[in-house]
Amino acid sequence: MNILQITAIGLITTLLVIIVKQQRPDIAMMISLAAGSVIFILLLGNIKTIVSSVENMAQKANLDSIYITTVLKVIGIAYIAEFGSQICKDSGEGAIASKIELGGKILIMVLALPILTALLEAVLKILP
Amino acid sequence: MNVDLIFKIAAIGLVIAIINIVLQKAGREEIAMMTTLAGIVIVLLMVINLINQLFQSVKSIFKLY
Numbered sequence: 001m002n003i004l005q006i007t008a009i010g011l012i013t014t015l016l017v018i019i020v021k022q023q024r025p026d027i028a029m030m031i032s033l034a035a036g037s038v039i040f041i042l043l044l045g046n047i048k049t050i051v052s053s054v055e056n057m058a059q060k061a062n063l064d065s066i067y068i069t070t071v072l073k074v075i076g077i078a079y080i081a082e083f084g085s086q087i088c089k090d091s092g093e094g095a096i097a098s099k100i101e102l103g104g105k106i107l108i109m110v111l112a113l114p115i116l117t118a119l120l121e122a123v124l125k126i127l128p
Numbered sequence: 129m130n131v132d133l134i135f136k137i138a139a140i141g142l143v144i145a146i147i148n149i150v151l152q153k154a155g156r157e158e159i160a161m162m163t164t165l166a167g168i169v170i171v172l173l174m175v176i177n178l179i180n181q182l183f184q185s186v187k188s189i190f191k192l193y
Contacts, residue, residue: 016138023145030175034134037182044185069191076190
């Protein structure tokens with residue numbers, strides 16, 4: 001899945017969005033939504049290899065798997081939240097976009113809490 | 129593989145716009161409104177399928193259960 005294909009899809013879709021935006025702005029928004037998801041689906045294979053290699057490295061360093069899965073979850077949440085908020089911003093709905101980002105931040109914070117507490121306990125143990 | 133979906137959506141959008149204008153010239157505003165809604169529903173179904181596929185794959189990769 002080379003970069004040429006991705007850029008070509010992006011440019012052609014932008015042109016289509018501009019054409020359709022004059023008459024039907026709602027369908028233009030759906031075209032950009034579809035383009036975003038198509039490009040991501042095309043990149044899935046590469047992301048899968050990256051994620052599996054990161055997991056192998058973590059297993060070799062016999063890290064606790066809870067940390068790696070949490071990091072992956074945070075990345076997933078961040079990506080989806082950014083994807084949604086960017087689409088909303090493009091179609092002019094800044095308020096909804098910020099709400100989506102707020103949701104993403106809170107969910108990531110919830111995910112990070114157990115690690116933060118574990119870190120705190122570790123630090124407190126070290127201190128005399 | 130589903131790159132042509134984008135072009136289908138754009139084509140539907142343009143066809144709806146044209147049909148809308150033609151019907152309005154012919155004096156049938158209500159039918160124009162209905163065809164516009166029908167077109168938007170079709171496009172929405174196609175996009176929702178694509179988004180569902182995207183979210184399923186993101187969930188499987190990032191283990192976001």
